[in-house]
Amino acid sequence: MARVAVAMSGGVDSSVAAALMAEAGHDVVGFTMNLWPDWVPPADDGPGCCGLGAIDDARAVARTLGIPHYVLNLREAFERAVIREFADEYARGRTPNPCIACNRAIKFALLLDKIRALGMERLATGHYARVETGPDGAVRLLRAADRRKDQSYVLAGVAREQLARVVFPVGAYTKPEIRAIARRHELRVAEKPDSQEICFVPRGDHSDVVARYAPHAVRPGPIYDGDGRQVGEHRGVARYTVGQRRGLGAAGGRPRYVVAIDAERNALRVGDADALRCQELVATDANWIAIAALRGERAVTARIRHGGADVPAVIAPAGGGRVRVRFLDPPRAAVPGQAIAFYDGDVVVGGAVIDEVRTGESHAVDR
Secondary structure (H helix, E strand, O other): OOEEEEEOOOOHHHHHHHHHHHHOOOEEEEEEEEOOOOOOOHHHOOOOOOOHHHHHHHHHHHHHHOOOEEEEEOHHHHHHHHHHHHHHHHHOOOOOOHHHHHHHHHHHHHHHHHHHHOOOOEEEOOOOEEEEEOOOOOEEEEEOOOOOOOOHHHHOOOOHHHHOOEEOHHHHOOHHHHHHHHHHOOOOOOOOOOOOOOOOOOOOOHHHHHHHHOHHHHOOEEEEOOOOOEEEEEOOHHHOOOOOOOOOOOOOOOOOEEEEEEOOOOEEEEEOHHHHEOOEEEEEEEEEOOOOOOOOOEEEEEEOOOOOOOEEEEEEEEEOOEEEEEEOOOOEOOOOOOEEEEEEOOEEEEEEEEEEEEOOOOOOOOO
16 A cells, blocks of 8 residues: 555545545545635635635544644745736736646645655545546546546646646545545535635635736726727726626627737727637647647647536647647637646546637737
8 A cells, every 4th residue: 555645625525535545545644735825814714725724624634534634834835836926917918727826836746746755655635537547558637527526627737747646536426425425434524615716815806816916907997899999997907807798897788798908008808709709729838648749630629617618629739838729619718828628538638728819800909
């Protein structure tokens, strides 16, 4: 049996991951990452994965399971690699996914390095996904058995060599089954609700975080229509994302959506729903899991947001770690800064970060 570190967030999924590893006879040690920023008031500590309450829950679960538990202070690294990057991306007119940044920079990089230095052979987490060895002997990332809870999208940026040292114990179960296992082990988090918020945005308004690190991104500015006419004023580019309809305050009777954000000019462009259909995009930082490299065109299905539908696409290398994606059924509102994951059935081929989006019309916001 292996020495297994479990990343325990204080939620039911990671708690059951620890229970399943211990039940299988592994030498299990629980680790909780203390990521909670100093500037978040303790009163805001809710059901998330970074606060003091989460640490208390994880410690109580470890005590129930009879396994050691330690807290790692990774606040500085998390602030630098995740929170500041989050604010900078919004200030650039992009829409980041901080969970993906955390997976790449913290959970499956810094944490993995730390537990390996302590002599741990594997890292288990509560993610709903599966890892297995393919016919070629290389590791493969697959969707979870519970497709409604599947988190393979947010894991598509994790390197293949990192996945080779990772275990996802809950990926073979449905959420009701996980709660049943938690009740069987008498874990106090068995009925704990899932966190629905970004851990460092407990009140749900990400612009508060952006204002702290990039105040220029919350300055008012103009809103233009497709003909270059000013039709309103926005409250700061960081408060908006491509595809947004509510809260625009733009003149005109028909529905309008944000179709482009020009952070350099501090301006938004709005248009109708058809202007959001993405025909093609270019993504950067490509990470290949099921293949060693993309050497030519390949048919895949692609997902451009967590919880979104897969759409058929053809991908091709674009040089410099970039990949060109041509959609056969153009999806709505592909957003720069968000991740895109590529699939072959249940197998994750790889992932990248959306950089340039081409729709049926130009996205310039000036005349």
